[in-house]
Amino acid sequence: CAEHHTGARPTITCCPGVLETRIYQRLGIPAVAFGPGLIDQMHGPDENVPTANLTAAAAIYADVASRLAAARRRA
Numbered sequence: 001c002a003e004h005h006t007g008a009r010p011t012i013t014c015c016p017g018v019l020e021t022r023i024y025q026r027l028g029i030p031a032v033a034f035g036p037g038l039i040d041q042m043h044g045p046d047e048n049v050p051t052a053n054l055t056a057a058a059a060i061y062a063d064v065a066s067r068l069a070a071a072r073r074r075a
Contacts (some may be wrong), residue, residue: 004063034057036049036057
């Protein structure tokens with residue numbers, strides 16, 4: 001979905017913050033974290049997110065949710 005909406009394949013990085021994904025993993029629930037903005041600026045005093053990144057992220061979230069819902073209906 002990210003590549004479809006941005007034209008670029010997303011990179012996999014390690015998040016320096018604390019995420020709930022580690023809890024999901026312990027429970028056997030697959031999880032991934034994804035969000036707009038630059039990882040080196042997140043959760044800091046100068047954090048900002050370019051509007052284009054925020055708009056793209058919203059479209060990606062909606063696309064992922066739609067695809068997951070459609071997959072559940074087919075199951």
